[in-house]
Amino acid sequence: MLQQILHDMYIDPELLAELSDVQKHILFYKMREEQLRRWREREAWEALAQEEGLRPLKAKRASDKHIQWLLGADGEVWVWVMGEGPGDKPYEEISEELIAERARLQAQREAEELWRQKEAEITKKFRDALANEKARILAEKWKVEMEDRKAAKVLEERIHEEFKRKEEEERKRGEEQIRLQEEQRAKELYWTLKQAQLHCQASEKEEREWEEQFRSHAFKDLDSFNPLHRHEGGHLTYAFSPWPSLPVPLSSPFLLPSSLSLSLPSSSLTHTSILPLSLLSRTWERPLRPVSRDVIVRWFKEEQLPRRAGFERNTKSIAPWFHGIISRENAEDLLENMTEGAFLVRVSEKIWGYTLSYRLQKGFKHFLVDASGDFYSFLGVDPNRHATLTDLIDFHKEEIITVSGGELLQEPCGQRDSPPDYHLLFE
Secondary structure: OHHHHHHHHHOHHHHHHHHOOOHHHHHHHHHHHHHHHHHHHHHHHOOOOOOOOOOOOOOOOOOOOOOOEEOOOOOOOOOOOOOOOOOOOHHHHHHHHHHHHHHHHHHHHHHHHHHHHHHHHHHHHHHHHHHHHHHHHHHHHHOOOOOHHHHHHHHHHHHHHHHHHHHHHHHHHHHHHHHHHHHHHHHHHHHHHHHHHHHHHHHHHHHHHHHHHHHHHOOOOOOOOEEEEEEHHHHHHHHEEOOOOOOOOOOOOOOOOOOOOOOOOOHHHHEEEEEHHHHOOOOOOOOOOOOHHHHHHHHHHHHHHHHHHOOOOOOOOEEEOOOOOOOOHHHHHHHHOOOOOOOEEOOOOOEEEEEEEEEEEOOOEEEEOOOOOOOOEOOOOOOOOOOOOOOOOOOOOOOOOOOOOOOOOOOOOOOOOOOOOOHHHOO
16 A cells, blocks of 8 residues: 555555554655656666767756755765764664663553552452451450550550561562562563564565576576556557666656566566466456455455455464444444554555544544555554564554554454444454
């Protein structure tokens, strides 16, 4: 879904309204990044075309707008790279500090909650014990003579001081225990976040290696030819232009295709390769976005059921947090009387995916889950990609969704009516 938005450079206003402020900021940043990438790409094509003599040099006019770059002492364009300037910390050090701080804050929150529980237990224990002891002393007082009451009072005060001393000692032991648990938890969270970062870096490296390998295999036998594609007689025909090593779609002579989804061995690429279109099409032609409930139901049955979306892990039972095609208002109504951390997942009517509705202490949050590709991820919020919808939910039972909100999935919100609101999806 995010790739489609960046390709069109347009987002439907209704879909934009579903995004949180954080999601909107991230989406704006990515769209701006895509604009710069296209501009640089076009500039490169213009320069190459002029060098090859395929396009005449543009005559500059005095009224033309232009950009003047700030130059450094060496006469080159001045560039500052974060982490490489004088006095800047290296990127690795900044990353380590951010991970350590995030782990420390999470462990601190958990330790504070443990200490509140522990302190309540200690206070109740000694309050009850002192009340019982006072009751016993009071009962004995009535058995002694008037002259012995002073001694009984002294005894009561001494016992009170003894209980107070023991309470203070146990309180200190509890504080030390919680402190040790906080340190241990901070270490565990640090390594968890570190492993996630390393996994993300490894995935990005693997993806770059795959792209380089594809380019080397796909074009190594083509010398100075480039693919131009068109449809002929129900087949996809690849021809080639004499521009060296630069693929140029007919419809856009100065913009590269955003992605190439067809993977072929280099031996099968000749000057003209013809493939049946049926090999490139899906079982059904999915619209760019949901247009009706019937289309959403078909999408779910044909694409999501085979991926076990909505089911509990390794079972045939539907997850208690899963709901059908319900509105935002219905979701908030279901979560109204639940505590903070309660959540449900509903099939979205805005994108090919889902919406996770989350109960705050005061109010609600809604996060879009993109399922238009081969993975599940929060649209514009979380870089983590998950193989199944259940993997995404289980992951955020342990890890917060956003740093600013600290959302952690705790209690699933189940069905209220019969039949359940998802019955059309599983018929």
